[in-house]
Amino acid sequence: MEKIGVLVWGLGNMGRGIAEMLLTKEGIEVVGAIEKRIANDVDLGIYLNKEVRLNVMVGNNPEKMILETKPDICILAINSFVKGVMEEISILAKHKVCVITIAEEMAYPYDSEPDLSKELDRLAKKNEITILGTGVNPGFVLDTLILQLSLAVRHVEKIKAIRINDLSPFGKTVMEEQGVGLSEVEFNIGIENGSIYGHVGFLQSIPMIARAMGLEYDEIVQTREPIISKVYRETKDIIVKPGMVAGCRHIAIAKKDGKEIIILEHPQQIRPDLEEIETGDYIEIFGDPHLKMRIKPEVPGGIGTIAAAVNAIPQVLNASPGLVTMVDLPVVHAIMDDFRNHLK
Amino acid sequence: MEKIGVLVWGLGNMGRGIAEMLLTKEGIEVVGAIEKRIANDVDLGIYLNKEVRLNVMVGNNPEKMILETKPDICILAINSFVKGVMEEISILAKHKVCVITIAEEMAYPYDSEPDLSKELDRLAKKNEITILGTGVNPGFVLDTLILQLSLAVRHVEKIKAIRINDLSPFGKTVMEEQGVGLSEVEFNIGIENGSIYGHVGFLQSIPMIARAMGLEYDEIVQTREPIISKVYRETKDIIVKPGMVAGCRHIAIAKKDGKEIIILEHPQQIRPDLEEIETGDYIEIFGDPHLKMRIKPEVPGGIGTIAAAVNAIPQVLNASPGLVTMVDLPVVHAIMDDFRNHLK
Numbered sequence: 001m002e003k004i005g006v007l008v009w010g011l012g013n014m015g016r017g018i019a020e021m022l023l024t025k026e027g028i029e030v031v032g033a034i035e036k037r038i039a040n041d042v043d044l045g046i047y048l049n050k051e052v053r054l055n056v057m058v059g060n061n062p063e064k065m066i067l068e069t070k071p072d073i074c075i076l077a078i079n080s081f082v083k084g085v086m087e088e089i090s091i092l093a094k095h096k097v098c099v100i101t102i103a104e105e106m107a108y109p110y111d112s113e114p115d116l117s118k119e120l121d122r123l124a125k126k127n128e129i130t131i132l133g134t135g136v137n138p139g140f141v142l143d144t145l146i147l148q149l150s151l152a153v154r155h156v157e158k159i160k161a162i163r164i165n166d167l168s169p170f171g172k173t174v175m176e177e178q179g180v181g182l183s184e185v186e187f188n189i190g191i192e193n194g195s196i197y198g199h200v201g202f203l204q205s206i207p208m209i210a211r212a213m214g215l216e217y218d219e220i221v222q223t224r225e226p227i228i229s230k231v232y233r234e235t236k237d238i239i240v241k242p243g244m245v246a247g248c249r250h251i252a253i254a255k256k257d258g259k260e261i262i263i264l265e266h267p268q269q270i271r272p273d274l275e276e277i278e279t280g281d282y283i284e285i286f287g288d289p290h291l292k293m294r295i296k297p298e299v300p301g302g303i304g305t306i307a308a309a310v311n312a313i314p315q316v317l318n319a320s321p322g323l324v325t326m327v328d329l330p331v332v333h334a335i336m337d338d339f340r341n342h343l344k
Numbered sequence: 345m346e347k348i349g350v351l352v353w354g355l356g357n358m359g360r361g362i363a364e365m366l367l368t369k370e371g372i373e374v375v376g377a378i379e380k381r382i383a384n385d386v387d388l389g390i391y392l393n394k395e396v397r398l399n400v401m402v403g404n405n406p407e408k409m410i411l412e413t414k415p416d417i418c419i420l421a422i423n424s425f426v427k428g429v430m431e432e433i434s435i436l437a438k439h440k441v442c443v444i445t446i447a448e449e450m451a452y453p454y455d456s457e458p459d460l461s462k463e464l465d466r467l468a469k470k471n472e473i474t475i476l477g478t479g480v481n482p483g484f485v486l487d488t489l490i491l492q493l494s495l496a497v498r499h500v501e502k503i504k505a506i507r508i509n510d511l512s513p514f515g516k517t518v519m520e521e522q523g524v525g526l527s528e529v530e531f532n533i534g535i536e537n538g539s540i541y542g543h544v545g546f547l548q549s550i551p552m553i554a555r556a557m558g559l560e561y562d563e564i565v566q567t568r569e570p571i572i573s574k575v576y577r578e579t580k581d582i583i584v585k586p587g588m589v590a591g592c593r594h595i596a597i598a599k600k601d602g603k604e605i606i607i608l609e610h611p612q613q614i615r616p617d618l619e620e621i622e623t624g625d626y627i628e629i630f631g632d633p634h635l636k637m638r639i640k641p642e643v644p645g646g647i648g649t650i651a652a653a654v655n656a657i658p659q660v661l662n663a664s665p666g667l668v669t670m671v672d673l674p675v676v677h678a679i680m681d682d683f684r685n686h687l688k
Binding site: 213333 | 488556
């Protein structure tokens with residue numbers, strides 16, 4: 001059997017990491033990469049600052065790259081939103097290429113983009129491909145993992161999960177989206193005008209959990225508060241003095257008749273260690289039985305998302321055609337042997 | 345759509361718990377139960393010591409019960425071993441009834457019973473049914489959950505997982521199998537002659553993890569040591585004086601060229617709290633990244649197994665025909681609405 005041909009679309013931090021991981025895996029051939037921001041085609045080895053050429057092209061013309069490389073599957077890492085990946089997925093579908101995307105909203109697009117979700121499902125079925133959105137959050141820690149844990153639960157009353165992470169490794173864009181380095185007043189203005197968003201994913205994770213478990217809610221209440229630093233914090237990109245904003249505490253609560261059913265909290269900040277805040281993922285299912293899980297430190301967001309996208313390749317290739325989510329697929333797990341061993 | 349007709353086969357502690365849980369769930373009809381140890385048919389309500397009759401029969405004649413109740417699926421809770429459920433599954437297959445069993449060895453029967461596994465798969469496909477073995481351990485904590493966590497891992501070096509639980513709720517049979525209440529000498533004799541077994545499941549969990557992840561090993565080394573109590577311990581069934589055996593520390597290690605690849609530890613004892621041993625499930629994946637998960641206290645074995653068997657009903661009914669394991673199915677999770685909402 002030929003190797004699984006994978007195209008990487010988008011070579012930002014995530015796309016580069018995905019390409020690097022794919023290159024280490026047996027049974028997979030990186031057939032090419034697409035990066036619209038480059039002026040001329042370049043070898044992937046050069047692009048990734050490797051010592052050697054890989055004889056794999058990075059091109060800026062999607063249709064040309066797809067026609068020349070004939071991939072089985074594409075990992076798409078260009079944008080967080082369904083609207084931001086529709087055009088790319090349509091092109092891939094036309095050429096019958098399966099899609100894994102790390103666009104956060106694609107982890108469970110049905111509620112925020114019902115019409116586009118139907119269109120994607122129709123496109124997938126018509127072209128006999130499978131389309132999956134995945135990642136660490138949404139896609140895993142605050143949804144799939146909660147569902148997995150509930151396997152052992154007879155009756156669910158309430159779910160509470162908290163992901164406390166460290167933003168320090170991220171660059172300026174993320175710092176701006178989270179309001180890091182601002183005064184409290186500037187932060188509140190940013191929330192008002194939409195320039196500070198917090199976490200993209202609660203409106204995916206909550207419906208995904210609720211629909212799978214059959215939990216009802218009538219509203220989702222979201223709050224975004226500044227995390228005001230008590231101490232001096234510094235990363236390579238930014239300085240936060242005491243009294244300034246070190247990050248954003250984003251909380252989403254699904255309620256039914258005023259009662260809290262699903263509570264997801266995601267305080268993101270730089271250098272939480274300096275205030276002795278321990279990062280980690282915490283899941284608590286209140287019910288019968290009552291279960292408490294923690295992962296400490298937290299599942300790393302960047303590496304974890306890269307791994308999720310690559311590890312999902314066999315499950316996506318094995319799946320029936322359509323738009324799917326992590327709830328629809330057999331458990332995605334690390335693969336250390338030839339990926340072709342995991343194809344049906 | 346009619347309710348999902350479920351037959352419960354075996355009304356020991358687990359089977360009774362399964363029947364009780366099924367009775368609380370929407371979209372499910374318990375159509376009957378089989379318990380060979382009863383002399384005459386009896387109403388399930390009476391059998392479960394409820395105030396009311398349920399108009400659901402418990403019978404001792406399997407074929408008659410199946411023909412009269414026409415179940416869609418049977419939950420089989422009679423035995424730990426593949427050989428101990430072959431006859432029952434053959435009967436169910438003949439009548440085209442899907443099977444979920446909590447027989448530990450059925451969680452991943454391919455290595456310990458390769459011929460019987462082939463026969464079960466053949467039977468399932470011929471009769472267009474799906475057969476699943478599940479439970480908390482094996483089936484979840486020391487295998488499926490490890491695999492689920494590895495979704496976020498790029499490279500796996502080694503896996504170590506420990507399940508520390510409390511045997512106190514269990515009855516005399518389990519105490520005897522684990523050597524509780526014996527002297528150290530008696531325990532060692534029991535290990536020699538096979539009357540003390542420890543945990544049934546390592547020879548399922550290890551191959552299940554290894555096969556899914558593509559990890560190689562050339563031997564599995566098992567040890568069973570007595571847990572000698574330092575203090576006086578007592579349950580309703582048994583007394584353990586200082587110096588006597590409070591339980592069995594069962595360890596299984598998969599090695600490749602002498603190097604440890606998968607280490608599973610399962611110390612089981614009564615009243616671990618009296619020596620300030622905290623029960624819990626601990627999973628550590630050494631690799632990139634290094635992940636550490638804990639569930640504390642541990643996922644309760646009895647309740648969790650009951651929940652796993654019932655919660656798996658839609659995934660089994662939706663699956664393609666054949667013998668399957670938890671790795672083959674979409675994530676099994678708690679269900680609080682009508683089970684029929686989860687059928688394809």
